[in-house]
Amino acid sequence: MTPGKKLRGLVAATITPMTPDGQINLSVIRQYVDYLVSEQNVKNVFVNGTTGEGLSLSIQERKQLAEEWMCQGKDKLDHVIIHVGALSLPESQELARHAAAIGASGIAVIAPFFFRPTNKDELIAFLQKVASEAPAVPFYYYHIPPLTGVKIRVEELLDGIKEQIPTFQGVKFSDTDLLDLAQCINKNEREQLAFLYGVDEQLLSALAVGADGAVGSTYNYLGQKTNLMLEAFAKLDLPLAQKYQFLTGEFLNFVIKLGFGVAQSKAVMTFVSGIPMGPPRLPLADASAEFIAQAKAKLESIAWPDGD
Secondary structure, three states: OOOOOOOOEEEEEOOOOEOOOOOEOHHHHHHHHHHHHHHOOOOEEEEOOOOOOHHHOOHHHHHHHHHHHHHHHOOOOOEEEEEOOOOOHHHHHHHHHHHHHOOOOEEEEEOOOOOOOOOHHHHHHHHHHHHOOOOOOOEEEEEOHHHHOOOOOHHHHHOOHHHHOOOEEEEEEOOOOHHHHHHHHHHOHHHOOEEEEOOHHHHHHHHHOOOOEEEEOHHHOOHHHHHHHHHHHHOOOHHHHHHHHHHHHHHHHHHHHHOOOHHHHHHHHHHHHOOOOOOOOOOOOOOOHHHHHHHHHHHHHOOOHHHO
């Protein structure tokens, strides 16, 4: 891990490997870390989030996964961010304390989404109660209104948040409202906050308004290609950056039409990496054989620039 280093670039939203009978499979995490680093050039991970089925896991399972990623990522990964959000405040606080105890590089929290905060003050009160349990650990808000239904704009949320949450370091912004994202970046240049975009098929648009990087499921298996897009953008080679975004989008557009969620991400990661990710946990249903065949054929058919 690299303490004090600003979180930027690509962050893989990790998948939770499971055995065929639905138990978490810690035995492949070591291979998973090595694959991300050597094959995808991705050295940051976001554990127990949406892609990781975090809210479908028990508190004990979430702790075991966090520990294994910290253990296997030691000296290999730059940042291990642990998502500790839960519907129950005491459980979220327990997970925050645990993440601090094992040395996590950061913690992130999703807005509660059964009994929801209805305004900025209620949301910050919840986040503050969690963040204060890990007072030395960088804290990130995980903004994903399509799943939580909490539509409080981040621009509004950021106003004065540092006073209430001194460890606040940034946002995982998983929404298509680029106006909100741009206003956040424009207003917080001096704060050195990290804004990481979470809608993979729109990453280039987010980079154009100043995003520092991205957290997403596709960086598990398209990390290398997306890194080349980031490099092209940094060199102001917009046509090349667009090419990578269009091709990534071509694949995602194809699989979204087939029905693309966590189960399908697990299937794609399994056939690309060769590491068995297993089935998802109910109520999610496993990806069909038809989906796997079509997704595999589509991915193999994409002509990446310069024969990548």
